[in-house]
Amino acid sequence: MEKVKEKQIFLFHCVEAEDLARKVAAQSDCIQLQSINWRSFDDGFPNLFINNAQDIRGQHVAFLASFSSPAVIFEQLSVIFALPRLFVASFTLVLPFFPTGSFERMEEEGDVATAFTMARILSNIPISRGGPTSLVIYDIHALQERFYFGDHVLPCFETGIPLLKQRLHQLPDADNIIVAFPDDGAWKRFHKLLQHFPMVVCTKVREDDKRIVRIKEGNPAGRHVVIVDDLVQSGGTLIECQKVLAAHGAAKVSAYVTHGVFPKKSWVRFTHENSEGSERAFAYFWITDSCALTVKAIAGRAPFEVLSLAGSIAEALQI
């Protein structure tokens, strides 16, 4: 049987995601890194130039984006809207972390869902000769957000869990691992992908004014428990979880999140230099490189380890 020929991909990227883009390009000879001049005019608005625009005609083109804050969205959008119209053969937008929405609750009329805004804007990416833009997102937070996208984009929902599984199998205590979910949402998202691990499911319960994490199902006693979630913000939930698991006899507790958002440097509370000996609460804290700014900040600091999405992205580009 003939092996399907790999596509040549011309990979552009935003400034923040340069390291990840390089890693992706290193995965395959077929992926070539391209560059953009990112400057701004005096009034603060972007002054952008896509280098070698003529060379990408008839080629498969991709853009690795990172919307770490509202301020950087506009300049990247300008490139995202421009690339498909440069006579490329196809266009793929890789947005490993789809931001917004993680805090939002549409509870009453008047609540404004910025996730909806973001999805709407992305759904309006011009089509290219290759048809609708492919949109690659990892572990989207709210499952229903997948329905926010219109027909002019083809969302491709990927996950970082295989990276975690690979890493867990390398651990010396691999056969003593149990996976814990901090709430039902995490369980819904991930339990099917982690079926062959024993599981603990936690839940948040209200006692008077306080929210307390309790174990709903499963037994962590004597185990190396790995708490799994899609993202971390302040880290409060993870810390509460760890306390409960430790109280129920967990031998070790680690954590995995696909997206280490950590606003306002909230990762600090997890680093080993900040906790006393007995309180080195987390043995490992795995994040992917979806959030470039965090990756830079935690480089080399225990217990953090970065699992790279590069290989997964390189494969997704071949779809």
Place this chain on the structure above:
Amino acid sequence: MAATPSRATPALSREFPTLIKTPPSLHLSKPDLSVFLSKQKKQKIIRSELKSFENSHPWNLENDRIHLIHGTSANPMAVAAALDHSSSKRSKKICLFYCAETKALAERVAAEYDGIELRSIRWRTFEDGFPNLFISNAHGIRGQHVAFLASFSSPGVIFEQLSVIYALPRMFISSFTLVLPFFPTGSSERIEEEGDVATAFTLARILSNIPISRGGPTSLVIFDIHALQISIAFPDDGAWKRFNKQLQHFPMIICNKVREGDQRIVRLKEGDPKGRHVVIVDDLVQSGGTLVECQKVLADNGAAKISAYVTHGIFPNRSWERFQHDNGGTPDKGLTYFWITDSCPLTVKEVKNRRPFEILSLAGSIAATLQI
């Protein structure tokens, strides 16, 4: 992106010579300003200003979801008038939302018309920096005409305002108008080679995708970014006493005549003409000496353009001949406009089709007075 053909409703687009390489399927047609202008209550001074406006908007916003209304200056009166027009009914109640930057302008707009009511939005951010927005009393805007006064002064503030702009039309309102007093980007951009990215195009595309409301496409009101702001200059205190109350909404410059030896010189007493289009206002003109002196002083002090208005163009001995058109050049060389009414028919005959003169007819005003 293929352009939809022109429709009967006032969908405007811009003819645009150089800035963007558009594929042949995108055709741009000449602006149709007549619909907007016919509903304007403003002085004809504004209409003339529009005629000389140079197009520099590099996009075609003509589609099913949005239509573009061109405003001429972002003073509160103009904004209020544009809102009144786009709601297409005189003095219809309008719920006006705004962002932090446009709050002062929104308050002035609401003060102009009784029918415009200010509404608030709670603008906060989540820890991760993304917007946490809440539109107060969302039920109260159902069935109402709604407008949002935006300000895209820097890329960082665009996303939160867009979230509101995309949400409002879906709240069962009867129409939605987006007022952008200043359309950013585009003023520095040139699409000169393939690879140049037009961020104005990006913004136009995003705005073209505003959801449709019950009232149909969003009305997008943009004020001319390059239109020079008008200031009124009075050649002396007398003129100021006569006219200042009627022209209160304009920034003002007052001159006065000073005696130096045997000469009378016009000096600037108050106000700053720098970069402005200054209109000298007086009740009448005879030889024109005062006006010429005024023009010199204003030009010396940095006026970008100078025009004049007098109600009565007496002009004995063809003295109107000393007033030349600036022909797009510097204001010391000539005037952009010289408006007179038709109170002096003999002058009117002589200057009727000569630039910079334009005749503003008293007919309507006289007819109205006769009704009293």
